[in-house]
Structure formats: structure tokens, C-alpha cells
Amino acid sequence: MPHHRAEGPPSAPALLLGPSLGTSTALWDAVAPELAVTHRVVRWDLPGHGGSAADLVGPGVTVGDLAALVLALADSLDIHRFAYAGVSLGGAVGLHLAVHHPERVESLAVICSSAHFGGSAPWEERAARVRREGLAALADSAPSRWFTPGFTVPRLVADHRAADPAAYAACCDALAAFDIRDGLSSITAPTVLLAGREDPATPPAHLREIADTVPGASLTEIPGASHLAPCERPEAVLTALRTHFSGAGAAKRGTAVRRQVLGDAHVDRAQERQNGFTAPFQDFISRYAWGEIWTDDRLSRRERSLITMTALVAQGHYEELAMHVRAARRNGLSAEEIGAALLQTAVYCGVPAANSAFAVAQRVLAEDDAGR
Template sequence: MNDTLHHHADGPPTGPALLLGPSLGTSTALWDAVAPELSSAFRTVRWDLPGHGESPAELIGPGATVAQLGSLVLDLAERLGLERFHYAGVSLGGAVGLWLAAHHPERIDRLAVICSSAHFGAPEPWLERAALVRKSGTDAVAEGAPGRWFTPGFLNGREGRLGRTLVDDLRRTDPQGYAACCDALAALDLRPDLPSVAAPTLVLAGRDDPATPPVHAREIADAVPGARLTELAHTSHLAPAEQPAAVLAALREHFAAPGPGPGMAVRREVLGDAHVDRAQARTTRLTAGFQDFISRYAWGEIWTDPTLSRRERSLVTLTALVAHGHLDELAMHVRAAVRNGLTPEEIGAVLLQCGVYVGVPSANAALAVAQRVLAEDGMEPR
């Protein structure tokens, strides 16, 4: 049996480590909209709870505790060679962070506790939920999850795609692993430990969170010495999925992260915030490494090289995309070329030149794409 928590690592191997903990019923996907940009500065390590995502359910059993979960996280850190690390966690993952900071202060540099609690209420409801899931599976709790996790209507919009993925993750969660985590929440009471937390601590609360209302966050912030509390408007329980930009900004400030780096800054300047935000929102466990590569290498080293101006780079890029028939990318870079100072007439001249040296059919298809894009943006050539 695999005796290690499943994890997903991104970012520079020599960067400061940042462990990202999940909420009950979710997987590493909870951080999909936040981790890629954090990975420009940190070695981010997302992990799955036992029975969740790809972690074995057998890592814990009935009567499990948050201390056991914290020990599993420490085992993972040992295997990765991490003596000290930053930590951010949501709900149950946040409680694991509090336990680590209180009981192993030598391992935690800075801590962020998101939509979490030091005491999740009376044990009976959690034990009843554990019994229900052991009997009927996680489908029995999945129907009510959107109401606990998200503000009304969130799942219906484009931004709700990640939320729908997380609900699907809950349905796939092993019932025994989920129930054991419920047992851990039933037994949890970290309130006596809070004054001993020495790590600089940020507490984030969703103002519309029914699972851990802001009063839970205030209790943590009042008891942890020097802790800072931030409440996020229009936010429910899974804040990294519902308000990734706000969570990212808060974590960057708290963990003293540098800005997103020259690559991400140039990428946004050339392609526009809307395009980059869409790309980040679509990031999955499969594509996260590629997004990191593009930001750090293509945009952070090639596009920032001062040998060529951005205007000249757009000329080269348009030609290369036409030559290889990458019309979807061409549409994006037509808009980028305009941002970099090319006029519609100059873009047309580039594509005409491509007709001579690349081929008439390729140039014809490229002209159709450019004409459509420029027309959509109200910039057709005179």
C-alpha cells in the first residue's frame, strides 16, 4: 500500500516551499485557480486528504484525528526534503495548519488559515454524517455541497467550472476516507492551542460562508498572537475556487511573495488580463506545469529580452504562426500586435508578405482570421 499522501508540486525546486491544504470532500483541484501564479515564486505542494483525489483511504481509519492528518503532512514534507515551509489550508486543511503551527512550530514559517475553525461545532453532526457516508456513499452529501461551498448562482456561470469539478470530486471520494475525516472534525478542538501559535498568521473568512462563518475566523484571529483577519465579500466556504484573485492577493502579501515576476507581467501586458485570467481559470493538474513554463520561459526570458522591441517580436510571431497554420494562436496575437503598436494596415502587410514566402492558402486563411479579429475590436483597416 502507498503510505504517502498524494501530492502535486509546481514551481522552482529551489524556491521557498508552500504547502496547500484542501477542504473536506475536495482534492488538489481546489487550488487550480491560485497555485499556478503562486508557483512563479514558490515551490507549491498541494496534497490530497486520505480517500480524496489520489490519496489512499487506508492512511487513516475510524476515529481519526487532525493530529494524524498533520503527521501525514509532516511525513510528506520529510520525503520532499522540506525542513521548514509556509502553509495555507482551507477548512479541514486549515485546521491541519493550526495543529502543525501549535505542535511543530519549528516546521512552519508563516501560516494562512482560510474559511476554517479551531472547533467545528458539536461532534454529533459530524459523527452522523460519517455514519451516513459509510452506509450510503458520498452521493448522500454531494447534493447539498453547493449550498455549503458556494454563494447562490456561482456554479451557473463560467467561473463555476472549477466548482462543478469539485462537486464531482466529492462524488468520487472514498466513503471510508471521507467518514474518517468527519471523525477527525468531530474530535477537533484546537482552541486551547491557539495562543501557542507563533508563526505569523493570516486568517481569511468568507462573509457568506455557512460552514465556518466569520465568527469562527475571529475566534482564531483573537487568540493567535499577532494574527491578521481579512473578510472576503461575496465569498462562501471554498474561497480559492470562488474568489481566486482575492485569495491570491492576500496570500502574496502575507507570504511576502514578490510580484508575479516579469514573465507574468509581460504576458498580461501583451495578451491582456482577460485572456490570461481565462487561461489561469482553465488550468488543471495536467496543464499547470505548462502554464508555469510559458510564464517563466517564453514570457519571462524571450519576450523580456531587450534585443528586439515588442513591436518587432509581434512581426516575427505573426509570421511564424501563419507559417505553421496556428490560426487560434494567430487570433490572439493579432490583438497582441495591436497592443504592441502595429496598425491594422501593418498587420495586413505582414500577412501579404507571408503570401509570398509562406504560401497563398496560408496567407488567405490568416487574413480571414485577422479581418474577423480586427472587425470584432472595431479596428478594420481603412
């Protein structure tokens, strides 16, 4: 099992972060703590890198093999579906997962990576050199390959130097064999591509090729960033990832939950009435109310229905109450339980408010019974 580091609320949506060749979980130090405010963030190390054992892989390993290690890690943490972001080789792992295991990947961010890494010869040569000479020379040249001139992260250079040569060479084998261009059009996860504008290893054209093929994908170029953009331009990377994962992922989750609770007919009507003026509000509701609050499993949907009805009675929002009485039935509450909740509101919200609420609920329940 790869070494990993977990941060954030255990009940929050899962986000897995994959590393670049030669780095460790420290690659994400400037980004992961902020992402962990809204996600259960899990960073993982490549075999022989950081805290991961070198014998997890051997010569001839493929990106698919590395992806299998990530799935095993997710399974061990009881994570079925997850968002994923990866840099370089870590991004290639994300592409493989999105193509071959679409049921696991909720949304995807590919950073300074590629659908192919320039053919097999350069990586075969690097693997042979590392097996022959070790990593010292490559570690010395890492800053020029990873960062713009004058910038470096000593911790990552030290991690590169400390990596296991045999495992590093095996990861080079994986890059040599990787070419997923034929599978890109099958990716269904919402996808964002981030390119370092000054990246010589995977220049923006490599990310543009992916963006042009993956349905609905978007590409953002980050000025002043080379190959390890999360270190060099963490603010830009964080902004892009927050927007993508809290936007596309939460909106997709929210729409699904909204349909389950309120019913397809209600959501379809809301979408039909949507226009340019109301679209931002509908997106906000899907992302925030339904994608983050109603998906929090610390309360059941029954409990959320009880709380919501009480709040609506207290504020006198009776039109909205009608919708949530229907939702309460869909969430498993009986008419008697709904009546008991409304009776409680008479004590704490006032008799007139409860009187109006009972009238609304009686009408809705009668319509529901007639419909049945």
C-alpha cells in the first residue's frame, strides 16, 4: 500500500492528490491544507518515494499498475468515489483511472502532465542511467527541470535525492509505456487541465491536446510556472482546483441529491424556468445547499427534513414548506411524524405559524394520498 497522508473532515468528499516523479507528498504542502477545509484530502507517495516502500513495484511497471495501488489505498480508506488531482506522472494515473475506472472518479484535474510523454526512448535511457549511476546527478539538475530560474524547493530536491533508484527507474518504465490518447474521448468525469506556461517537460500543447479531446474539459495556463506548478504558483493552482472541485463536483452531487429529495418533476420545472438572470442562483443552490449541506452524512435525510420544516415554519416560508413536506414523505417521514414536528413548532414558533403550517401540510398530504 502506498504511504499516504490524510487531512480534512472524514465525512467530507474525498480528494486524492497524486505526485510527480521524484517528489513526495510535500509537493502539495502549499495547497493541500486549504483544500482540506472542504474535502477529505489524501496525498500519496509513489513507490520508493517519500514514505512508500520501494518493493511495491518492479521493472516494467505500468501506469495502470500505479493506478491499481491508488485504488487499493482508496479501498483501504473506505473511499469508493473520489475527486482526483495529479501532477505529471500523478496526472497520468488520474487519466488512467478516469478512462478505465470511471465509476470511481467523480471529477479530475490534470496538472503539468500529458497523455503521452514524448515516446519511450528518453525514459528508457533515463531508467538505464539511474539503474547504473543512481539519482545524484538527476537530483542536482532537478531545479532546472522543475522550476523557473531562481526558484527552488529544497525539501523536494532532497526527496528526489533520497528516492530509491530501482523504484524511480521502474516509474520511468511506466512513463515510457504510457500513451492514453485513444481513450481520452471516453472520459466522463468533469475535467480541468492546468499547464505551466514555462514548463519544458509537459508544455501547454500537451495539456491542450487532452483538453481538445476530453468532452467538456477546460484548460488554464498558469503564468510564471514550470513543471511543479503547485509549488511555484500555489495560489493559482488552489483557485483553479477550488473552483473545479467545489463547483463541478458539488453541482453534480447536488443535482442528484436535489432530484432524490424534491423529485424529478420539481427540478425539471426549476431548470425549465432558468434563464441567464436566475442561473447563478440555481447553480449556488445546487452546489452549496444540495451539494455540500444535504450530502453531509452526519445527519440523516429524515433529520434534515425535520430541521428544514421547522425553520421554514419559523420564518413563515409556507410555499417552500409545501415543497419540503413532500420531500419529508420522500425521505421516509410518515404523516404522523410530520404532524408531530409541526405540533412542536406551535410551542417554539407560535400557534399562528403552526396553524398556517398545518393547513399547508394537510393540503400537501391530501394531494399526495390522492396521487398515490
